[in-house]
Amino acid sequence: MDRLSRADYRGLLDLSSQGKRRERGLLLVPGIKCVREVLLSDWSVRQLLFTEAGADSIAQALPERCTTDAPMLVRDSEAAKLAGQSTAEGVIALVERPPSVFEGAWEDPSAPQLLLDGLSDPGNLGAILRSAAWFGVTRIARRGGCAPDSPRAVRSSMGTLFRMRRLAGIEDPDLERLSAKRRLVLLDGEGDESLESFRFHEGDMLALGSESHGSSLPGNWALVRLAIPGGAGVESLNVGHAFAMAAWERVRQLGPWA
Numbered sequence: 049m050d051r052l053s054r055a056d057y058r059g060l061l062d063l064s065s066q067g068k069r070r071e072r073g074l075l076l077v078p079g080i081k082c083v084r085e086v087l088l089s090d091w092s093v094r095q096l097l098f099t100e101a102g103a104d105s106i107a108q109a110l111p112e113r114c115t116t117d118a119p120m121l122v123r124d125s126e127a128a129k130l131a132g133q134s135t136a137e138g139v140i141a142l143v144e145r146p147p148s149v150f151e152g153a154w155e156d157p158s159a160p161q162l163l164l165d166g167l168s169d170p171g172n173l174g175a176i177l178r179s180a181a182w183f184g185v186t187r188i189a190r191r192g193g194c195a196p197d198s199p200r201a202v203r204s205s206m207g208t209l210f211r212m213r214r215l216a217g218i219e220d221p222d223l224e225r226l227s228a229k230r231r232l233v234l235l236d237g238e239g240d241e242s243l244e245s246f247r248f249h250e251g252d253m254l255a256l257g258s259e260s261h262g263s264s265l266p267g268n269w270a271l272v273r274l275a276i277p278g279g280a281g282v283e284s285l286n287v288g289h290a291f292a293m294a295a296w297e298r299v300r301q302l303g304p305w306a
Contacts, residue, residue: 131203179292
C-alpha cells in the first residue's frame with residue numbers, strides 16, 4: 049500500500065472548506081462506522097485512506113467495495129487533521145459529493161420535511177441528521193451557514209448523512225413560495241404554541257434555528273412558533289434534543305414522515 053504524498057495530503061486538507069468541497073465535488077468521511085455506512089450506500093467512494101494500525105485491523109472488517117483508486121497509507125497526525133479531531137480512528141474515505149443530494153432547486157413534490165436555519169455547530173448538525181434518519185426524515189433544506197458534509201458533522205451523524213435523499217440549500221423566494229402551501233413550524237423557546245397541545249399537519253416543515261442566535265427567518269412570514277414546555281431556570285434546550293422531541297411527537301400523531 050503506497051503512502052499518501054504531501055501534495056495530495058495538502059489537497060485533501062482543503063476539503064475542510066465548504067466552498068472547496070462544493071468546487072471539487074468531494075468530501076472526507078472519517079471513522080470506521082461512517083466509512084462502513086458510506087460503503088453500504090450508493091454514494092461513490094473515490095479512495096480509502098488508512099493509518100498503519102487501521103490497515104492491519106480495520107481493512108478486513110469493512111464491506112467489500114470497488115474504489116476508483118487504490119487504498120493509501122496516511123500518518124496518524126495527518127489522519128487526525130483530515131478527520132478534524134485530536135486522534136484518528138484508522139480509516140478515512142474520500143467520497144464524491146453527489147449534486148443530486150446537495151444542489152438544485154426545491155420542487156413541491158420533493159418539498160423539505162425539515163429546515164435548518166443557520167445551524168453551524170457540526171456536533172448539533174450531526175446529531176440532528178442522526179435523529180432525522182431515525183424518524184424517517186430524508187429531505188432537509190439548508191439556509192445560512194449549515195455544512196452537514198464537514199468531517200466533524202459526518203462523524204457526529206454516525207454516517208446517517210448517507211441515508212439522506214436531499215440536503216440542499218434553499219433560497220428565500222423558494223422557501224416563501226413553499227411556506228405559502230405548507231405550514232412552517234419553527235421550534236422556538238419563546239413560542240406561543242406548546243408542543244404538548246400542538247397538532248401537526250401532513251406536509252408541515254419543521255424548522256430549527258441556531259442555539260446562539262435563534263432563527264433569522266423573516267418575521268413577516270406566517271410561522272407557527274412552537275415551544276417545548278420546561279426550563280426550570282435553564283437558559284435553553286439543546287437544539288438536537290428539541291428536534292428529537294418534536295419529531296417523536298409528530299410521528300406519534302401522524303406516523304412516519306412522507
